[in-house]
Amino acid sequence: MPEQPNNDQIIMAHGGGGELTRRLLSERIIPKLSNEFLNPLSDSAVLPRPGGKICMTTDAFVVVPLEFPGGDIGRLAVCGTVNDLAVAGAVPLGLSLALVIEEGLSIELLERMVDSIALAAREAGVDIVTGDTKVIERRGGDGLIITTAGVGQLRDGVNLNPARIGAGDVIIVNGGIAEHGLAVMSAREGLAFDTDLVSDAAPLNGLIGEILDTGADVKFLRDPTRGGVSGVLVDLTEDTQLSVEVDEAAVPLTPVARNTADMLGLDPMTIANEGKVIIVAAESDAEKILTAARKHPLGKSAAVIGKFVSATPPLVELVTRAGGRRMINRPYGEELPRIC
Amino acid sequence: MPEQPNNDQIIMAHGGGGELTRRLLSERIIPKLSNEFLNPLSDSAVLPRPGGKICMTTDAFVVVPLEFPGGDIGRLAVCGTVNDLAVAGAVPLGLSLALVIEEGLSIELLERMVDSIALAAREAGVDIVTGDTKVIERRGGDGLIITTAGVGQLRDGVNLNPARIGAGDVIIVNGGIAEHGLAVMSAREGLAFDTDLVSDAAPLNGLIGEILDTGADVKFLRDPTRGGVSGVLVDLTEDTQLSVEVDEAAVPLTPVARNTADMLGLDPMTIANEGKVIIVAAESDAEKILTAARKHPLGKSAAVIGKFVSATPPLVELVTRAGGRRMINRPYGEELPRIC
Numbered sequence: 063m064p065e066q067p068n069n070d071q072i073i074m075a076h077g078g079g080g081e082l083t084r085r086l087l088s089e090r091i092i093p094k095l096s097n098e099f100l101n102p103l104s105d106s107a108v109l110p111r112p113g114g115k116i117c118m119t120t121d122a123f124v125v126v127p128l129e130f131p132g133g134d135i136g137r138l139a140v141c142g143t144v145n146d147l148a149v150a151g152a153v154p155l156g157l158s159l160a161l162v163i164e165e166g167l168s169i170e171l172l173e174r175m176v177d178s179i180a181l182a183a184r185e186a187g188v189d190i191v192t193g194d195t196k197v198i199e200r201r202g203g204d205g206l207i208i209t210t211a212g213v214g215q216l217r218d219g220v221n222l223n224p225a226r227i228g229a230g231d232v233i234i235v236n237g238g239i240a241e242h243g244l245a246v247m248s249a250r251e252g253l254a255f256d257t258d259l260v261s262d263a264a265p266l267n268g269l270i271g272e273i274l275d276t277g278a279d280v281k282f283l284r285d286p287t288r289g290g291v292s293g294v295l296v297d298l299t300e301d302t303q304l305s306v307e308v309d310e311a312a313v314p315l316t317p318v319a320r321n322t323a324d325m326l327g328l329d330p331m332t333i334a335n336e337g338k339v340i341i342v343a344a345e346s347d348a349e350k351i352l353t354a355a356r357k358h359p360l361g362k363s364a365a366v367i368g369k370f371v372s373a374t375p376p377l378v379e380l381v382t383r384a385g386g387r388r389m390i391n392r393p394y395g396e397e398l399p400r401i402c
Numbered sequence: 403m404p405e406q407p408n409n410d411q412i413i414m415a416h417g418g419g420g421e422l423t424r425r426l427l428s429e430r431i432i433p434k435l436s437n438e439f440l441n442p443l444s445d446s447a448v449l450p451r452p453g454g455k456i457c458m459t460t461d462a463f464v465v466v467p468l469e470f471p472g473g474d475i476g477r478l479a480v481c482g483t484v485n486d487l488a489v490a491g492a493v494p495l496g497l498s499l500a501l502v503i504e505e506g507l508s509i510e511l512l513e514r515m516v517d518s519i520a521l522a523a524r525e526a527g528v529d530i531v532t533g534d535t536k537v538i539e540r541r542g543g544d545g546l547i548i549t550t551a552g553v554g555q556l557r558d559g560v561n562l563n564p565a566r567i568g569a570g571d572v573i574i575v576n577g578g579i580a581e582h583g584l585a586v587m588s589a590r591e592g593l594a595f596d597t598d599l600v601s602d603a604a605p606l607n608g609l610i611g612e613i614l615d616t617g618a619d620v621k622f623l624r625d626p627t628r629g630g631v632s633g634v635l636v637d638l639t640e641d642t643q644l645s646v647e648v649d650e651a652a653v654p655l656t657p658v659a660r661n662t663a664d665m666l667g668l669d670p671m672t673i674a675n676e677g678k679v680i681i682v683a684a685e686s687d688a689e690k691i692l693t694a695a696r697k698h699p700l701g702k703s704a705a706v707i708g709k710f711v712s713a714t715p716p717l718v719e720l721v722t723r724a725g726g727r728r729m730i731n732r733p734y735g736e737e738l739p740r741i742c
Contacts, residue, residue, distance in 0.1 A: 105624075111454050
């Protein structure tokens with residue numbers, strides 16, 4: 063006797079490639095993601111010939127819990143990959159979606175995650191064009207690991223290269239930092255206080271498109287996910303051999319995010335974001351970029367947070383509200399495990 | 403105090419995106435996979451503009467055990483994705499590699515898997531162009547989940563479409579079936595008998611390229627992985643509304659594979675392969691295809707195993723060695739869990 067499904071939980075047989083797999087996909091998953099590339103349900107998707115160089119990226123998502131204020135693993139998986147393409151100056155052409163599901167996962171939860179994937183993909187204007195589904199034995203109850211990959215087409219006339227960064231160039235961020243990591247940590251710790259803190263997870267390709275369309279000479283874009291804003295800035299000092307001065311008072315940070323970080327004993331600069339982008343450009347282009355960003359829903363709080371300076375050894379310094387200076391280091395290991 | 407690495411096991415901090423992640427990647431992983439696209443170590447890779455339509459695919463690999471006779475999860479992850487591109491008629495342009503590593507995994511084993519990935523990629527003539535690494539808490543000891551995605555460029559003049567299949571068209575396979583699934587099952591069950599059985603995991607893009615280069619009018623290609631040869635043939639009866647007659651005596655199957663399947667009580671036709679391709683073409687093209695296949699190391703035992711016939715309802719029938727007839731169904735659920 064084959065194992066029988068009870069219709070509300072995933073069983074090993076859902077991952078076996080047989081009739082149950084086919085039904086799970088055709089009844090519960092594919093209809094939510096429907097598009098011309100995915101619908102043939104082949105093991106691969108055929109996309110139109112790109113008009114330029116292509117860009118490829120992948121991310122594995124292991125966030126715990128699967129759902130948190132403002133998002134879930136499905137939304138993250140779409141946004142993370144779309145954003146990696148966008149910060150490379152690419153327009154997304156298609157995403158792949160690989161689900162590794164733990165036996166026992168509620169099918170209702172799975173469907174909610176697929177709905178969330180579909181919604182985030184619509185927001186980004188990109189299709190899930192191909193996928194794979196596997197089931198693993200019941201374990202700790204983490205439930206679901208999602209890996210997305212993305213292919214995009216590089217925009218013409220964009221030249222993103224940290225080697226082009228010079229002293230005096232400014233660092234812009236599109237809004238309040240640390241909200242994703244804090245929202246996940248709060249959900250995980252079951253923090254009892256009432257908080258409006260929600261993850262910022264969002265697809266940034268629209269905002270970045272608007273910024274690049276201004277013709278501003280953007281030299282570098284990066285989404286500050288794991289390692290936070292600090293991680294990106296430390297990387298940049300190594301790539302450019304320039305120092306970075308960050309004005310703490312200028313860094314967008316909501317009072318609720320600041321209070322939550324304080325309570326958890328965490329530095330907001332090192333906390334993961336999933337809807338933020340660091341933009342580096344000549345100071346003369348800053349106004350143009352800020353104006354474009356602030357017109358977009360995801361860029362209303364855009365601000366210049368710091369600049370590159372010639373100072374050796376290259377390091378990141380935070381000029382604090384009190385007027386002091388504090389050096390920022392790369393996080394050594396993991397302060398917030400499984401945040402994305 | 404941050405958690406300290408002991409240099410021989412993965413710890414959570416290896417996945418945190420900080421200094422330890424950077425060292426794991428730069429010292430243990432990237433050097434083995436080195437190529438011009440991957441080396442910039444950005445979150446994405448830029449590939450040349452393709453000369454035609456592109457093809458995208460993804461697969462998640464959860465095989466247990468991670469190593470088995472003739473292969474391992476790393477080799478599978480490369481071959482599976484390369485083969486999905488190849489059977490779509492595409493030439494691979496680049497692969498992405500996402501590693502989800504369980505805390506406690508031996509770093510030596512991880513390095514062996516990355517070596518295996520590098521070797522399989524060289525065999526296939528394709529680069530790992532981008533990747534991601536995450537660490538999850540210690541659990542059952544499964545250790546490693548790998549998700550690969552691939553992008554390829556469609557070959558000109560190839561028209562793979564099951565709608566083109568007609569009665570009389572022949573079904574060809576490039577060699578002995580069932581060896582991957584049986585090798586994994588034997589390793590898992592710790593079968594005590596001495597067996598030469600090894601997984602057939604191999605990249606098929608070279609063989610398929612040789613076959614398509616003959617100019618034969620190939621109508622359909624598919625790698626019979628989960629669900630085995632039976633799964634592919636049942637799919638084809640549904641797609642074509644034709645029946646399939648398979649000549650059991652013509653199906654390549656080594657004595658050791660047959661004996662192992664008998665002992666495990668499994669039907670070789672339903673067992674996963676990772677280095678086999680089902681080819682459908684007009685009978686008049688069969689000799690051309692067999693000749694090309696047999697010149698390639700992966701096609702030495704290529705054979706016509708059956709043909710399409712007009713018979714309703716559409717079904718797959720096996721004409722047995724004894725001259726009897728047996729209907730082949732799609733496996734209902736999972737006979738061999740976590741085989742790939």
